[in-house]
Amino acid sequence: MTVVLFFLFxxxxxxxxxxxxxxxxxxxxxxxxxxxxxxxxxxxxxQDAQLVAAVQIIVYxxxxxxLFLFVIMLLGVDRPDTLEEPLxxxxxxxFSLGAIVLAEVLFLAGQRWATxxxxxxxxxxxxxxxGSNIERVARVxxxxxxxxxxxxxxLLVIAVVGSVVLARRSGERPEPLPIDGAPAEEDAR
Amino acid sequence: MAVFAGGDPLxxxxxxxxxxxxxxxxxxxxxxxxxxxxxxxxxxxxxVIADMQNRIGPDKAGPFGMLQxxxxxxxxxxxxxxxxxxxxxxxxxxAPFVSALAAFLAFAIVPFGGAVRIGSHxxxxxxxxxxxxxxxxxxxxxxGVYGVMLAGWSSGSKYPLLGSVRASAQVLSYEAAxxxxxxxxxxxxxxxxxRGIVGQQAWxxxxxxxxxxxxxxxxxxxxxxxxxxxxxxxxxxxxxxEAEEELAGGYHIEYSGIRFAIFYLAEFMNVxxxxxxxxxxxxxxxxxxxxxxxxxxxxxxxxxxxxFWFLLKLWAVLYGTVWIRAxxxxxxYDLLMNLGWKVLIEAAFLWAMVTGVIVVARDRxxxxxxxxxxxxxAALLVYGFLMACVPRAGELEEIR
Numbered sequence: 403m404t405v406v407l408f409f410l411f412x413x414x415x416x417x418x419x420x421x422x423x424x425x426x427x428x429x430x431x432x433x434x435x436x437x438x439x440x441x442x443x444x445x446x447x448x449q450d451a452q453l454v455a456a457v458q459i460i461v462y463x464x465x466x467x468x469l470f471l472f473v474i475m476l477l478g479v480d481r482p483d484t485l486e487e488p489l490x491x492x493x494x495x496x497f498s499l500g501a502i503v504l505a506e507v508l509f510l511a512g513q514r515w516a517t518x519x520x521x522x523x524x525x526x527x528x529x530x531x532x533g534s535n536i537e538r539v540a541r542v543x544x545x546x547x548x549x550x551x552x553x554x555x556x557l558l559v560i561a562v563v564g565s566v567v568l569a570r571r572s573g574e575r576p577e578p579l580p581i582d583g584a585p586a587e588e589d590a591r
Numbered sequence: 592m593a594v595f596a597g598g599d600p601l602x603x604x605x606x607x608x609x610x611x612x613x614x615x616x617x618x619x620x621x622x623x624x625x626x627x628x629x630x631x632x633x634x635x636x637x638x639v640i641a642d643m644q645n646r647i648g649p650d651k652a653g654p655f656g657m658l659q660x661x662x663x664x665x666x667x668x669x670x671x672x673x674x675x676x677x678x679x680x681x682x683x684x685x686a687p688f689v690s691a692l693a694a695f696l697a698f699a700i701v702p703f704g705g706a707v708r709i710g711s712h713x714x715x716x717x718x719x720x721x722x723x724x725x726x727x728x729x730x731x732x733x734x735g736v737y738g739v740m741l742a743g744w745s746s747g748s749k750y751p752l753l754g755s756v757r758a759s760a761q762v763l764s765y766e767a768a769x770x771x772x773x774x775x776x777x778x779x780x781x782x783x784x785x786r787g788i789v790g791q792q793a794w795x796x797x798x799x800x801x802x803x804x805x806x807x808x809x810x811x812x813x814x815x816x817x818x819x820x821x822x823x824x825x826x827x828x829x830x831x832x833e834a835e836e837e838l839a840g841g842y843h844i845e846y847s848g849i850r851f852a853i854f855y856l857a858e859f860m861n862v863x864x865x866x867x868x869x870x871x872x873x874x875x876x877x878x879x880x881x882x883x884x885x886x887x888x889x890x891x892x893x894x895x896x897x898x899f900w901f902l903l904k905l906w907a908v909l910y911g912t913v914w915i916r917a918x919x920x921x922x923x924y925d926l927l928m929n930l931g932w933k934v935l936i937e938a939a940f941l942w943a944m945v946t947g948v949i950v951v952a953r954d955r956x957x958x959x960x961x962x963x964x965x966x967x968x969a970a971l972l973v974y975g976f977l978m979a980c981v982p983r984a985g986e987l988e989e990i991r
C-alpha cells in the first residue's frame with residue numbers, strides 16, 4: 403500500500419510540476435504549485451517525516467504560494483502570457499542546463515551515498531528513548547544545533563529589517579489622493 | 592503504516608478490511624456530527640440573537656423553528672447556479688470546495704470522546720490523532736485561505752477581489768497570532784497531539800478545574816486564542832470579508848445557490864472547529880466530573896459521559912460566540928490590523944516566553960513567582976529599551 407501511495411503521489415507531484423511550467427495563466431500555475439507541494443508533503447509522510455510534512459504545508463502551501471498569489475493578483479499580471487520571449491538565448495540555455503541537471507540526478511540516483519541505505523526508514527518511530535519523530539527533531543534542534551538555529555533566526559530578522567529599510571529608503575511620502583466627489587484643496591480655496 | 596495512525600490503537604494490529612470500514616464509518620459520523628452541529632448552530636444563533644433583541648426569531652419550521660436551517664439549505668439547493676461571464680470557470684467551481692474541505696479536515700483532530708471498544712477493535716472517538724496534532728490545524732487553516740482568495744479572484748470583478756484580498760490578509764495575519772498563542776499551551780503540555788493534550792487535562796477532583804484544565808494556567812494564551820480565533824474565522828466583530836456596506840458582500844458575492852451555501856457552511860464549520868479546539872486546548876476536552884461516579888456502568892462511562900461533557904463545553908463556547916456576535920459592532924480595518932500585528936502577536940510571544948521560564952523554574956526547583964516576576968520585568972525592560980531606540984513619528988519627520 404505504501405508503494406501504491408508513493409507512485410500515486412509521485413505522479414501527482416510530477417503532474418503538478420508540469421502544470422506549473424505549462425499552464426498559461428499565472429494563477430493556475432500557482433495552484434499547480436500547491437498541488438505539487440501538498441503531494442511532496444505526502445511523500446514526506448511516507449518517509450515518516452511528519453514534522454517536515456506539516457511544515458511543508460504550513461510554510462510553503464500556506465504562506466509562500468499565498469504570497470505569490472497576492473503579488474499576481476495585485477500586480478494584475480493574471481492574464482494569459484504571450485509566447486514572445488524577451489531574451490532570445492533563454493531557451494537553448496534552459497534546455498542545456500536542464501539536461502545537465504537531469505544527468506546529475508540520474509548519476510546521483512545510482513549512488514548509495516546520495517540516496518542513503520534503504521534500511522534507515524522507520525527506525526525507532528514508536529517508542530525509543532526520545533519518543534516520536536517530532537520530539538527527536540526538537541531535541542536535536544534545541545541542543546546540538548541550537549547555535550545554527552539561533553543564527554538562522556537572527557539572519558531572518560536581519561533580512562526582514564533590511565527589506566523594510568530598502569523599501570522605505572526614500573523620505574518622500576506619496577501625495578494624498580483627492581477624495582472622490584470632493585473638490586481638491588486648492589480648488590476649495 | 593504507523594505513519595498515518597499516530598496514537599490511535601485502531602492501527603495497532605495492522606490494517607485489514609474491518610479497520611478500513613471502521614475508518615470510513617468514523618469519517619461519515621464525524622462529518623455528520625459537524626454538519627448537524629452547523630445546522631443547529633445557525634438555528635441556535637438566530638434564536639439567541641432574536642432573544643437578545645427582544646424578537647421571536649425563526650419559529651415556523653419544526654419544533655421551535657429548529658428545521659429552519661434545513662429548509663434554507665433545501666431552498667439554496669434548488670436555486671439557480673449562475674456563473675459570471677468573466678469568471679475563470681475551473682477555479683470558480685473549485686473554490687467553495689477548497690473552503691469546505693479545509694474546514695472539515697481541520698475538525699478531524701478534535702477529540703470528542705474517550706477510547707472506546709467496538710468488537711475486538713479499540714479506537715479513539717476522534718477521526719485522526721496525527722503526531723503533528725495541532726500543527727494540522729494550522730496547516731488546514733492555511734489551506735482554507737485558498738478558498739477565499741480563489742473565489743474572489745476567479746469571480747472576475749472588482750468587489751469580490753477586494754473582499755478576498757482583505758479577508759485573506761486578515762486570516763493570514765491572525766493565523767500567526769493563533770499559532771503563537773497555541774505555543775503557550777504546548778510549552779505546558781509537552782506534546783503536539785490533541786489526544787495527549789486532553790490526556791493531561793484529565794479530571795481527578797474539583798481541583799482539576801483550576802489545576803489540570805489549562806484555561807487558568809495558560810490564561811493569557813486562552814484570551815489571545817479566543818480573540819485571534821474569532822478574527823481568523825471572520826466572525827463578528829471581525830467579519831470584514833462580508834462588510835456589506837463597503838464591499839457589497841465580500842468574496843462570495845458572485846456565488847449563488849448551493850455554491851454560496853458551501854461557503855456559508857465552511858464559515859460556520861470553521862467557527863465550530865475553532866470552538867472545539869478551544870475546548871480541547873483549554874477546557875479539558877471530553878474530561879469532566881462524574882466520570883468515576885458511574886464507573887460500574889462501563890459503557891455509559893465510556894460512550895456517553897465524555898461526549899456529553901465535550902458537547903456541553905462546545906455549546907457553552909458557541910454561546911459565547913453568539914453573544915459576541917450580538918453585542919459588538921464591527922471594528923475598523925486598520926484597527927483590526929493593528930490589534931493583530933502590534934498587540935496580539937507580541938502578547939502571545941511574551942506569554943509563551945514567560946510560560947517557558949516558569950516551566951524551567953519549576954524543573955530546577957527555583958521560586959516560581961520570583962522567576963516569573965524577574966522574567967516579566969526583564970521583558971518589559973528590553974521592550975522599553977527597544978521602544979526608546981525607535982524614533983517616534985514626529986521625530987522621524989525632523990530627521991527627514
